[in-house]
Amino acid sequence: MMSFFEAVRTCMVEKYFRISGRAPRSEYWWFYLFSNLVVIIAVMVMALGAVLLGMDMTSPMIGWSLLFFGLIVCLSLVIPSITVTIRRLHDTGRSGWWYLVTFIPYVGGILLLIFCILRSEEGANEYGDEWTENA
Numbered sequence: 001m002m003s004f005f006e007a008v009r010t011c012m013v014e015k016y017f018r019i020s021g022r023a024p025r026s027e028y029w030w031f032y033l034f035s036n037l038v039v040i041i042a043v044m045v046m047a048l049g050a051v052l053l054g055m056d057m058t059s060p061m062i063g064w065s066l067l068f069f070g071l072i073v074c075l076s077l078v079i080p081s082i083t084v085t086i087r088r089l090h091d092t093g094r095s096g097w098w099y100l101v102t103f104i105p106y107v108g109g110i111l112l113l114i115f116c117i118l119r120s121e122e123g124a125n126e127y128g129d130e131w132t133e134n135a
Contacts, residue, residue: 002026008034011080015087019096021128023087028116031084035077046070085112090127091120 002010007030015021049066086096092115101108123130 002030004030004034007031011084015083016080017083019083019086020090021087022091022120022125022130023084024091024120025088025116028084028088031080035081038077039074042070042073045073085116087127088116090125092116092118093121093125093127 002024003026007027010027011031011034046067046069049063049070051063052066053060053063082099086099089096089098094115098115099112101111104111120130
């Protein structure tokens with residue numbers, strides 16, 4: 001099982017743009033937790049920026065800077081979130097093209113969630129070897 005920090009390092013540094021290979025459930029869910037926590041903090045920072053802009057008590061530059069910072073942080077998580085989801089689909093034996101199911105309203109997101117919850121395919125599959133502690 002992959003640790004929280006190992007999963008974040010893997011997704012944000014080692015495999016930021018990589019869609020090939022496999023991601024075990026622990027990597028996917030730890031990164032999902034990390035990205036949600038970061039987005040919550042970024043939205044709070046953006047809300048603070050909006051409040052400061054609305055108060056007109058400080059320089060508008062501070063408010064705009066906070067809004068811009070929050071936006072950049074949120075956008076920096078889009079690519080690794082997509083790539084880890086594709087690698088998770090590979091780990092369950094599905095093509096990364098299944099990610100496009102998210103464009104089906106209501107049903108698509110639920111279906112993708114079910115695919116990510118499923119157990120990993122044991123042994124090697126067409127997307128790579130099974131993830132091990134030493135890999």
